[in-house]
Amino acid sequence: VAAKTRSARSRRWRRDRILIAFMVPGLLYYAIFHYGALFGSGLAFLDYVPFLGLAGSRWIGLENFQRLFGDADFWHATLNTVEISVLQLVFFFPAPLALAMLLHSLTHTSIKRFVQSVVYLPHFISWVIVVAVFQQVLGATGVLNGFLADSGLHTVHILGNPDAFKPMVIAQVIWKDTGWGTIIFLAALTQVDEQMYEAAALDGASPWQRFWHVTLPAIRPVILLLLVLRLGEMLSLGFEQFLLQRDAVGPGAAEVIDTFVYYQGIKSGDFGFAAAAGLFKGVFGVILVYAANKIAHRLGESGVYR
C-alpha cells in the first residue's frame, strides 16, 4: 500500500511540476523570511555574539527571559502598549462605526461618494507624512498655536509633551484610519434587509428604536469579529508611529514593546535579549488570538477560525 501511495504521489508530482515551479519564488520567500526568521527566534536562548554567529554563540537557556522579566523598562513598555491599545479600543474603535452610520444615512449618493473619497485618502499616506502633517498643524509653530496666539490666547504645548502623547497618538490613528475603517461597516449596513426597517416603522418604531433593534443586531457579527481581531493584536500597535515620535517625547511616554525591541537589539546590539522580548510578544499574541477566538465562539459568532 505504501508503495502505491508513493507512486500516486510521484505521479501527482510529475503531473503538477509546472504548478510547483510556479510556487518556487513565493515558497522561497516564505521559507527564508518567515520560517527562517522563526528558526532565528532561537536567538532568544543564546548569548548571541554577531561575530560568532548563530552556531558559535553560547546557549544560555532562559537567561535572556529572566533578565527580561526583571527589567523595569520592559514592563514599562508593556504597560504603555496595553494602555494605548485600550485607549484605541475605547476611542478609535467606535469612530469608524459612527462615521459609517453618518455616511449610510446620507440620501444623496454623490455627496456620499465624495465624502468617502476624501476620508479614505489618509489611510494611504505614510506614517512619516502623517506625523509631519500633525507637526505642521499642532506643533509649536503650527496652525493651532498660530490661531491661539493671534486671538490673544495661551498657546498649547502638544507635540513633544509626554503628557499629551497618548491622546495625541489616538488622534493620529483616528485621523488616518477612521475613514478606511468605515468600509467594512458600510458593507454590513447595506446588507441589512430594507423590509425589516419597513416592518419596524409600520409597527411604530422610532428611528432610534429601529437603530437599536434592527441595525445593531444585523451588524453585530461584524463588530464582534473586528473586536476579536483587535484584541488579538493588543500588543501590536503598528510601531512606526511610535518610533517616529519617541525621540521627541522620550521613552517614558512612547516606548512600546516594538520600539523596546528595536532599541535594545538593533541600536544597542543586545540581540539575544531583544529577541527574547520579541518572542514573548509573538507567543503572547498567539495566545491572545486564541483566547479572543474562544470568546467569539462563546458569544455565538464564528470568530476568525474554527
Add this chain to the structure above:
Amino acid sequence: VKAQVRPAWQEKPHPLTSTAKAVAIAVVLALVAVPFLVVVSTSLADPADVVANGGWVLWPQHPSLAAYSEILSGGIVGRATLVSVVITVVGTALSLAATVLLAYALSRPAVFGGKPIMLLVLFTFLFPPGIIPAYLVVKETGLLNSYAALIAPVLVNTFNLVVMRGFFQSLPAELYEAARLDGASELAMLARITIPLSRAVIAVVGLFYAVSYWNSWFNALIYIDTPAKWPLQLVLRTYVLAGGQLADPSAGEAGLLAAPQTVQMAVVVLATIPIVLVYPFLQRFFVKGVLSGAIKS
C-alpha cells in the same frame, strides 16, 4: 445632485437633524482637507511670508516653486526620489509576479502539497517574524545595505495572496476543463483564462504593493547604512521629523536652512504626490466592491 427616493415608511428628518448632519460632514471634510491645504500652501509660499506668519500659511500670497526646484536640483532628495521610484516599480513587479504565480498554483484543485503549503502560509498571519530574527535573516543572506533588502523581505503579502487565491478559485471550473481538453498547459491557462478574468483584483493588489513600497521606510532604516541609498520616506523622516539638515554637506548649506519650513513641506508634498495620483484608480475598485467582497471572504 442625485438623490435616492426616501421610502414611504421613513419619516422626513427633522430640520435640526439635517443641519447637525451637514455640520458633522463639513467638520469631517475640513479635518482631513485643511492639514493638506496648509502643507501644500506652505510649500508654495514665499519663505518670508511663512516666517512672518509663524511657520505656516493657509494660502500662499506670493506663490513660488522655489522650494521644489531647490530640493529637486540634485542633492539627497532628488537621489532619494529616484531610489523610491525604482524600488516601487521593481518591487511591485516582482511582488505581483510571485503573488500571482503562487496564488494560481494554490488555487488549482488537488495541487501537489496544496493543503500543507496553505496552512504554512496562513500560520505566518498568526506569527509574523520579529524585528530581530528578520534582521538576522537579512544579515545572514548577505542582503544588508543592498536594495534587495527593501524588496525580498516583503516580497509576498499574505493578505494579498489569500485575496487573490480566493478570487482565482471563484472563476468557473468549466473554463479550465475546456482549456485542458484543448490541450492547454498550466501556463497557457494562467495567461489566457485566469489573468484576463482577474484584471481588477490584480490591479488592486498591485496598487496595494506599490503604495506599501512607496511608503515604507523602516526596512531602509535598519537594513541600509549608506544615506545615498535611502528612499524618500526615510530622508523625510530624518530631515523633517528628526530635525536633521537637508543640505548636502559638501554643497554648503546656504539658502536651504534659511527657509526650512517651505522646503520641508515641499518634501512632504513630493512624498505624497504619487499616492494622490494612484488614488483615483484605487478608489474605482472600492466603488466596484472588489475590495469589500474580498475583505468579507
